[in-house]
Amino acid sequence: MSKKNQTLGEFIIENQQAFPYSSGELSRLINSIRLAAKVVNHEVNKAGLVDITGAVGDTNIQGEEQQKLDVYANQKFIQTLTNREIVCGIASEENDEYITIQGHNKDHKNKYVVLMDPLDGSSNIDVNVSVGTIFSVYRRVTPIGTPVTMEDFLQPGNLQVAAGYIIYGTSTMLVYTTGHGVNGFTLNPAIGTYYLSHPNMKFSEDGNIYSVNEGNYAQFPRGVKDYIKYCQAEEDDRPYTSRYIGSLVSDIHRNMIKGGIYIYPGSSKYPDGKLRLLYECNPMAFIAEQAGGKASNGFKRIMDIKPTELHERVPFFCGSKNMVEKAEECMRNAKEK
Numbered sequence: 659m660s661k662k663n664q665t666l667g668e669f670i671i672e673n674q675q676a677f678p679y680s681s682g683e684l685s686r687l688i689n690s691i692r693l694a695a696k697v698v699n700h701e702v703n704k705a706g707l708v709d710i711t712g713a714v715g716d717t718n719i720q721g722e723e724q725q726k727l728d729v730y731a732n733q734k735f736i737q738t739l740t741n742r743e744i745v746c747g748i749a750s751e752e753n754d755e756y757i758t759i760q761g762h763n764k765d766h767k768n769k770y771v772v773l774m775d776p777l778d779g780s781s782n783i784d785v786n787v788s789v790g791t792i793f794s795v796y797r798r799v800t801p802i803g804t805p806v807t808m809e810d811f812l813q814p815g816n817l818q819v820a821a822g823y824i825i826y827g828t829s830t831m832l833v834y835t836t837g838h839g840v841n842g843f844t845l846n847p848a849i850g851t852y853y854l855s856h857p858n859m860k861f862s863e864d865g866n867i868y869s870v871n872e873g874n875y876a877q878f879p880r881g882v883k884d885y886i887k888y889c890q891a892e893e894d895d896r897p898y899t900s901r902y903i904g905s906l907v908s909d910i911h912r913n914m915i916k917g918g919i920y921i922y923p924g925s926s927k928y929p930d931g932k933l934r935l936l937y938e939c940n941p942m943a944f945i946a947e948q949a950g951g952k953a954s955n956g957f958k959r960i961m962d963i964k965p966t967e968l969h970e971r972v973p974f975f976c977g978s979k980n981m982v983e984k985a986e987e988c989m990r991n992a993k994e995k
């Protein structure tokens with residue numbers, strides 16, 4: 659039984675047996691993410707100093723200007739995962755194509771692929787607001803010993819074997835699941851050790867926080883406008899409180915602790931929404947569901963969507979179960995009108 663304040667290392671070893679394929683590789687993978695996160699955390703804490711602030715002058719496949727920390731975090735996670743001989747492929751928000759990792763012996767023997775958003779909330783880096791890293795892990799579907807293919811990355815979220823995020827905020831936390839609940843570990847920066855500070859994290863079924871960029875209200879679908887009006891109505895336990903940080907990781911983390919819903923809907927600017935299915939929505943959906951919450955595109959369970967492209971976007975509704983269901987009800991009603 660996990661004990662509060664046990665170290666992440668102890669927790670990983672203790673829970674390794676709970677994982678059906680417990681050959682230790684997934685534990686090593688989580689350990690390498692733990693290490694890379696510490697290195698990135700060190701740089702994030704320097705955000706504001708000249709050498710780590712601002713853009714690099716390139717854009718990624720999303721057409722977004724890449725920040726220095728986007729590129730730095732991307733390099734550190736790729737390096738660490740590659741060196742640890744656990745992954746056979748990596749896909750990242752910052753790389754147009756997936757990366758094939760053949761392994762030191764060039765034999766493609768590794769079993770896992772990782773999909774990641776190395777730095778989430780990039781627009782908040784230079785304004786000292788919390789940012790994060792998001793990761794999603796699958797077992798490969800192509801034969802071991804052969805190079806990975808797109809098939810290994812385009813798996814539905816319900817096949818994830820692990821997922822999680824790191825939040826670089828007032829403290830640095832690693833929150834993850836391997837399908838046996840959600841646990842949060844806080845980094846003690848003085849000694850570089852993560853401790854189990856948030857065992858068995860849960861979304862309350864109901865909450866009173868809604869998180870959506872209301873600046874785009876005019877472009878939102880009818881159903882989302884109706885749900886926002888519902889949240890703002892002076893009835894029962896409403897109006898709810900509006901909170902929007904603009905970093906997906908931070909908004910979801912807060913709502914998981916306090917109860918709430920995060921929505922990034924489709925809009926005229928982003929008909930399919932802004933967030934990426936494979937390395938933002940699927941991992942956060944796995945976390946949400948493992949914490950008793952819910953995640954959909956307004957109609958369909960996010961983790962049942964069959965991906966078709968590496969960087970595809972989807973509308974995202976995620977959080978406390980009853981709040982997501984109410985928002986889905988608004989979407990259905992608006993559609994039927």
Ligand SMILES: O=P(O)(O)OC[C@H]1O[C@](O)(COP(=O)(O)O)[C@@H](O)[C@@H]1O
Nearest residue numbers: 775777778779780781871904905906
């Ligand atoms: O500024 P907007 O349009 O509200 O978008 C904010 C959303 O975009 C994101 O910053 C996208 O993620 P990246 O920063 O990784 O590109 C989310 O973290 C956040 O929730």
Ligand SMILES: [Mg+2]
Nearest residue numbers: 775778779938
């Ligand atoms: Mg992101």
Ligand SMILES: [Mg+2]
Nearest residue numbers: 751775777778
């Ligand atoms: Mg990002």
